[in-house]
Structure formats: C-alpha cells, structure tokens
Amino acid sequence: MSENCAARLTVNGSPEDFLGDPRRSLLDFLRLDLKLTGTKKGCDHGQCGACTVLVNGQRINSCLSLAVMHDGDEITTIEGLGPASALSELQRAFVTHDGFQCGYCTPGQICSAKAMLDELAAGWPSAVTKDLTSGPIPSDEELSERMSGNLCRCGAYPNIIDAIRAVMQAEEPA
Amino acid sequence: MLTTYDTPDQRNLLDRTGQGIIGAPLDRPDGPLKVAGQAPYAAEYDLVGCAEGVLVGAAISKGSIAAIHRDEVLAMPGVLLVLSDKAMLRRPAQGGAAQAPAQDVRQIDYHGQPVALVVAETFEQATAAAKALRIDYDDQSGSGRFDPDALDFAPGEEPTVLGDIDEAMSKAAHRVDETYRTEGHASAAMEPHAAIAQWDGDDLTLWGSLQMVAPNVKELADSLRIPDARVRIVAPYVGGGFGSKLGISHEGVAAALAALELQRPVRVTLSRQQVFETVNRRSETRQRVRLGADAGGRLLALGHEAWISNLPAEDFAEPVTQATQFLYGGDNRYLAVLKGEITRLTAGSVRAPGEAVGMQVLESVMDELAHKIGIDPIELRKRNLPARLPGQDLPYSSRKLFEAMDEGGAAFGWSKRKPKPCMTRDGEWWVGMGMASAARVNMMQPASAQVRLEADGRVIVETDQTDIGTGSYAILGQIAGEMLGCPMDRVEVRLGDSRFPAGAGSGGSWAASSTGSAVFRACESIRIELAGRLRIDSEALELSGGIARGAGKEAPVTRLLAGAPLERIGRIKPGKTADNYAQASYGAFFCEAGVNAFTGEVRVRRMLGAFGFGRVLNAKTARSQCLGGMVWGIGGALSEELQFDPRDGRLMNHDLAEYHIPVNRDVPPIEVLLLEERDAAASPIQAKGAGELGICGTGGAIANAIFNACGVRPRHFPITPDKLLAQLPDPFAEIAS
Numbered sequence A: 001m002s003e004n005c006a007a008r009l010t011v012n013g014s015p016e017d018f019l020g021d022p023r024r025s026l027l028d029f030l031r032l033d034l035k036l037t038g039t040k041k042g043c044d045h046g047q048c049g050a051c052t053v054l055v056n057g058q059r060i061n062s063c064l065s066l067a068v069m070h071d072g073d074e075i076t077t078i079e080g081l082g083p084a085s086a087l088s089e090l091q092r093a094f095v096t097h098d099g100f101q102c103g104y105c106t107p108g109q110i111c112s113a114k115a116m117l118d119e120l121a122a123g124w125p126s127a128v129t130k131d132l133t134s135g136p137i138p139s140d141e142e143l144s145e146r147m148s149g150n151l152c153r154c155g156a157y158p159n160i161i162d163a164i165r166a167v168m169q170a171e172e173p174a
Numbered sequence B: 001m002l003t004t005y006d007t008p009d010q011r012n013l014l015d016r017t018g019q020g021i022i023g024a025p026l027d028r029p030d031g032p033l034k035v036a037g038q039a040p041y042a043a044e045y046d047l048v049g050c051a052e053g054v055l056v057g058a059a060i061s062k063g064s065i066a067a068i069h070r071d072e073v074l075a076m077p078g079v080l081l082v083l084s085d086k087a088m089l090r091r092p093a094q095g096g097a098a099q100a101p102a103q104d105v106r107q108i109d110y111h112g113q114p115v116a117l118v119v120a121e122t123f124e125q126a127t128a129a130a131k132a133l134r135i136d137y138d139d140q141s142g143s144g145r146f147d148p149d150a151l152d153f154a155p156g157e158e159p160t161v162l163g164d165i166d167e168a169m170s171k172a173a174h175r176v177d178e179t180y181r182t183e184g185h186a187s188a189a190m191e192p193h194a195a196i197a198q199w200d201g202d203d204l205t206l207w208g209s210l211q212m213v214a215p216n217v218k219e220l221a222d223s224l225r226i227p228d229a230r231v232r233i234v235a236p237y238v239g240g241g242f243g244s245k246l247g248i249s250h251e252g253v254a255a256a257l258a259a260l261e262l263q264r265p266v267r268v269t270l271s272r273q274q275v276f277e278t279v280n281r282r283s284e285t286r287q288r289v290r291l292g293a294d295a296g297g298r299l300l301a302l303g304h305e306a307w308i309s310n311l312p313a314e315d316f317a318e319p320v321t322q323a324t325q326f327l328y329g330g331d332n333r334y335l336a337v338l339k340g341e342i343t344r345l346t347a348g349s350v351r352a353p354g355e356a357v358g359m360q361v362l363e364s365v366m367d368e369l370a371h372k373i374g375i376d377p378i379e380l381r382k383r384n385l386p387a388r389l390p391g392q393d394l395p396y397s398s399r400k401l402f403e404a405m406d407e408g409g410a411a412f413g414w415s416k417r418k419p420k421p422c423m424t425r426d427g428e429w430w431v432g433m434g435m436a437s438a439a440r441v442n443m444m445q446p447a448s449a450q451v452r453l454e455a456d457g458r459v460i461v462e463t464d465q466t467d468i469g470t471g472s473y474a475i476l477g478q479i480a481g482e483m484l485g486c487p488m489d490r491v492e493v494r495l496g497d498s499r500f501p502a503g504a505g506s507g508g509s510w511a512a513s514s515t516g517s518a519v520f521r522a523c524e525s526i527r528i529e530l531a532g533r534l535r536i537d538s539e540a541l542e543l544s545g546g547i548a549r550g551a552g553k554e555a556p557v558t559r560l561l562a563g564a565p566l567e568r569i570g571r572i573k574p575g576k577t578a579d580n581y582a583q584a585s586y587g588a589f590f591c592e593a594g595v596n597a598f599t600g601e602v603r604v605r606r607m608l609g610a611f612g613f614g615r616v617l618n619a620k621t622a623r624s625q626c627l628g629g630m631v632w633g634i635g636g637a638l639s640e641e642l643q644f645d646p647r648d649g650r651l652m653n654h655d656l657a658e659y660h661i662p663v664n665r666d667v668p669p670i671e672v673l674l675l676e677e678r679d680a681a682a683s684p685i686q687a688k689g690a691g692e693l694g695i696c697g698t699g700g701a702i703a704n705a706i707f708n709a710c711g712v713r714p715r716h717f718p719i720t721p722d723k724l725l726a727q728l729p730d731p732f733a734e735i736a737s
Ligand code: FES
Pocket: A040, A041, A042, A043, A044, A045, A046, A047, A048, A049, A050, A051, A052, A061, A062, A063, A064
C-alpha cells in the first residue's frame, strides 16, 4: 500500500488502491479512476439505483458511498458478472426477455437482481411479505417490490421480472 | 431513384423475400454489450487530459448578471476556468430546430437557468467551485408571470372551426361539457444529459447524448458560429431521450467552448436536478372538451380547447388537440390550442407531445358521454369513427381501431365489466374496468442510410440514426437481412455518428418507418444491381443464404460481387402519400384498477393494449415499446406532476425522489397485442409509428377504470388520492348489484 493510500479495495477480484480526494464517491471511483463505466450515474442522490453494485455481496447505491469508506471491501460491478462474450445467466436472461431498452438502468438492475435473489433465498422479508415467520414466497409482487429501488424510465419492468423469474426457474433444484 | 414517397407501395416486398427475419422477435444486437456494461454512453469515453465542467444555475427567475466573482473560485484547488459566455445556451433547442436556440446566459429567463460553467481538474473540485461561485444579479423576477391560469393566451395556430358548435351543442340529445387539467411532465431519461468535447484544430468532436444527430450538428455549429462540416457528433448509445434530447442543450455548447478555451477535452454532465430544471418540460394543460351527441350516440358537436404555456419567444405549443382532429366524427367542431407566456423553464416535446395529454382527456370525456347515454364505451367509439377525415375529406390510410377494441376487449375480458360504478369490491378496494382508444399521428421524416454488401457477403448498415432504446439496431439490421437474404450474424448496424448518412433521428415515432425505409431503398438498389449482374429481372430475384437465384439462374452473391463491395445509399422523404391520406397509428387500452375505499389510493391491477401500427419489424422490441408507453401512461395518470413555486416559477420537485415516475411495483402485468397490418401509404415497408402510441390514451383508460370502480370522475391528472378522497362513497355501504 502506498503511503497516501486511503483505502485498498478488491474490485471484481483485483486489488485497487484508492488515493484521491476523500469526496470521491465509490461510483466516481469506479467510473473515473478504474474506467469501469458499466456502473451508471442516473441521479447521484440515491434515488434511481442505476449505480447499484455489490459490496461484500450486498447491493448498495454506490453514489451514496465514498470510496474512502471501503477499505477492505470486496466490490462487484457489472463487469465482474460477465463480459459480453461470456454473459452470466442473469445477463443473458435480460437479453432474451428484453429486460431493458436504452440499457442505462440495466447494469444496476442486474446487480440489484443478483443480490435480491440472495436476499430472498436467505429469507429476508420485504414490505409485502405476508408471513414473517415462514419467510417470503417469491410472488411477482415480492419480486417487483424488491426491485423497486431500481428505476427504469423505458418501462421495462414487466420484462425485468420475466428475466429474473426465468433465472429463478432455471436454478430451481429439479 | 425518386426520393419522395408519392404512391403507396403495395408490393409488400418484405412479405415476399421469405427470410423469416423481418418481424421476428429477435434479441437486440446491442443487448450483450448493454447488459455487460460495455456499451459506452456519452460521458463514458476515456479521453486523455479530460477536464470536468459543472454548470451553475440562476438563483433568480428573470433578470441579468451584474457581476460574477470569478477570482474567488479560480483560486480554489484545481479550478481552471469560469465561463459565462454569450454563446452558452440559455434554453435547449427544440426538436428539429437545426439552428441555435436562445443564447447568452448573462440574461436570465427562468429560475435555475444555467448562467456559468466552472471547469476543474476533477469533478469534485468543479462541483465545490460551482457551489461556491458568487453571482450578483440585476433581479427582475418581479416582472415574471408565474400563474398558468392568469396568462394572456393567444392561439398557437389557427383554430379548427367547422359548422356551429354552440348550436349543435344546444340541439344535442346528450352532451358533456367539462374542463380537465393535466400537470406538467418531465422526460426524465435515466441517462442525464452529458457531453465530452474535443477540438483538433478547427474540428470539433462531441460525444453527446442526443436523439437527432444531423440537426444537432447544425444547432451546435450555429451556436459556435462555425461551419457544419467542422462538427462531428458521436452518439452510438443513448440512455433514453423521450424528447429531452431532440435538440442540443446546455452541456454540449458549454463543453465545446471550454474545450476550445483550455485546449483540452472537457466533459459536462447535467446533474439530475439540472436535467429537471433546464431541459424541457411538457406544459401543464387546461382542457375544455365539449361533446354533443344525437339520441343514437352519434357526435354532432366536438369541441376541444387547450390552454398551455411556454417561455416568451418559444413557438412550441403542446399540440393537445392533434388526435382530436382525426379520431372521431362530428360535423360541428371547434379545436384550439391557446398559448400563454410564463416564466418557467422551456416547454417542448416530451414523449408523444399532444396526444399524451390530449388523448387521456378526450378519452375520459368519451367515457363520460357513454355513461350519460348508457351505452358501452366501445360501442360509442365505434359509432363515431368517421369514414373520411372531418373537414378535409381525405381517406384514412389504414385504421385498426375496430379490431383493436374487439380483439383487445375479448382478450381482456371486457364483457365482465359492470355497467355501473361501485359494483365490485375486493376487500378494501373498489374495483373497476375502463377502456380508451389509442391514437397517434403518423409522420415520415426525410432519412437516408447506407448499406454495403461486403465482398465476403457480410452486410453493413450505416446511418446517423440513433437508438435511444427504441430498437433501431435490431430493426434496421432485420430490414437489411431480410432484403439481402443475409443471416443476422452477418449483418452489422452502425449508428449515431454524423459521418454516416443522415437518418430521421429518434423522435415522433418516425425512426423505424423513415430510416427503415431508407435502408429498404438502399437494399432495393443493391438487389437491382445484383439481378442485373445475374442477368435476370429484379422482380424474379431471390436472395437467401448468400445465394442469388431467379429465372432458372443461380450464383453465390460473393461471385456476383467479384471481390468488390457493393454500396448504396437509400433516401426517402415524405411526398404525396403524406398529403393524400390521414395517417395515424391506432389501438385500444383496457385497464382494471383498484381504488382504496378508505384512502383513495389507486393501484392498476392489470392492463392490456392492442395496437396496429402497420408492419411489425421486430415483435420483441415493438412489444417493449408498447409496454414502456403504457408504463408512462400509468405515471401520467397517477403520479407524475411537475410542481412549480407560484411565487417565482422555480421547479420544486426537481429530482427522482420528488417527481414520481412509476417504479417496478407500480406496474402490474401488462399484455400487448400486436395486430397484423400493412399501411402502404405510410411507408414502403408498410410500417408506421410505434414508439409513442402506448402512452396516447392510457391515462384515459385508467381514469375510466377509476370511475367504474368507485363512481368518482377524476378530472385532474395525476389522480392522486387527495383528488378522490373527498368524493369517495361510504366505504361501509352495501355493494350495489
Ligand atoms: S446514481 Fe446512485 S441511486 Fe441514482
């Protein structure tokens, strides 16, 4: 670690030193310093979800977090899920089900969906979970509630749910 | 080859090429890059030495700048430049302007208008300096006009007057005369406006987030007072536009000026708040609709007047009555749009200008009339579809409105709708059904595109046409693949670069039919050339799998090419078919909504849209366009509302937390039916506009479902709970039956 390194992060498996201005958000660190522009800036205020990345496996809005706060954290961005030449299941399902139009909210949707599926599997409740003891049933309402932090102005929502549902079904043990 | 489109092309060539490519629900070719985060949007090009610019907005509503305390911020770390220049844009360009909009930011026309650009080494430094910049104003805000109800209104265009509406209304057996309101909307594309500018000597390259590259080049060049040929715009991926990126806006010119001054690349991205405050809004509207019908439910009188606003010296007037012109009959008509000058940010095109708000109101009033007469809303509409365009005696090119209502209604289960309100309860929810017609005027725009058949048989399509999420990459490739018998993995589409021939741009639902027709024509001339080389008539030519056949002859395309590529530019522009036919896309919306009997909250429970817009070029992307439109319809009906401070015209809800676009959970299951249709008058590919149709009437269907559910007639959009609550029926009353 260099002398003035403020934080060492692991981003998509690679160690990365953050050195700069403490005002730099995690989002801008990814986009401007690491040139990982797959993570999008839609509002810079935690209102749209376009900047969603995984920090230690959990989804956050990277615009609401400073890079310097992430010493020791493991960050996964859309680039870490799969390149265009080797898409993950979820990415492929978004293509097949047309879960986007302009594509600007899409990396955030996909990162969010990935963490959301883990949250569901872990039994985390949401605002629409009927029974807190037996855990959530993955109804369309559950899925759309849990994906409501990711805005899509193109209105691809029904297709996004279809894409997520397709991955859930593919992963279901036979 | 003639370029104007004068005679309907009835050959339906795309039905005879037999490749199974056109219309197929193929995945978007740009999809893998987008889901992998590898498709670069405007702000995402990595230019060495790029400085960061942040715009500063005016803190007053009207006036001028007296002094800018530049030196204070120039002393801050990393700050390179403070620009407040007479060339900087005061307002964005209107769609298709092709010339500079209002310039000189030292004058202030509305609150939040950009007045300066601060450039620094880093984004954080520029942001801090922009916040710190002190500006003294000569404040004339007191002379602003802020109340949209108290403006001096004048007609935007000549009103349409036929017969005598007052007399016809007085004679009508059934009449409705109501005034509605709709609040302003924002495009709110997810990608904020962004530009990177770089000069190479006198040549400017601008990576921008723009919808219409060719006019944008002219707007930028004119703003900078340089020749068009010195400007290159690159916009291969655009994160949504919805009208807000039709014309250039503040960031592009500011970036270009700063880059020139600093002799290094400069990036300027509008903050989300600046996108709301400074680009364009859809005007709020007040609309009076008068419908008078005879005893049989036939319209005698049709009046539609709208009062809208814009800044002084802006010609754009939300064309609220656009679809009312052609949708329904009635010999006595009065249609007018009246514009008043207001001190608010520029009003301009937001997805489906006119119909988005005009249709939701007209279709609500049609429902009022049907209810008064006591007939089914579908039946009322069917009785009032004119045989020829009212007042102009033109034929309709193709109109699938009957089919949309019938097939849509059957698929939705319309027959189960209760004829009266308050007849269905589901727990604490009143439940009802509503329908509305969909209609959006069809327009062709001049377009060109180049198609190159490479010596190895691959096909390359090039045009400056953008893909703002609409599916241009998919459909333009499918047209070429179908016409040239080339499998899609050997077709490549390159878009959004001003070095390519000028497409129609993305706006007004015209991209697919216009630029698609240019690609079609380029392919047609390649076919004619290939047929000539095979020495057969082009009508007999079949192209498939790289083989050219016909009249008993056959040869691999690569042999006909003999090692050299074959390249053609196709061109089209509107001609006599535009004058001789009333052209529009049509459809029908069906909605089931629940209204909370205690709180007035509205939830859309399910929706269906049936649409006819000529040939479907890609069933998957077309469906998505319709879905997206209906999602916009939900927003316009229930939650979207620009709120302005009545004291100074300042936009109060300037971000995505306060301006409520629909989220995932606001959107119920939506079904889309695409009707089989060919409209030869619209284009040689028999296609017409699809991108905006899904929003043109949706809100009416939702409002009508609300009335059918709870008996409250909403006449003010968005229909927030406060507007229903006071009139809701007793939640504990017996359900009528
Ligand atoms: S950019 Fe972070 S939530 Fe919008």
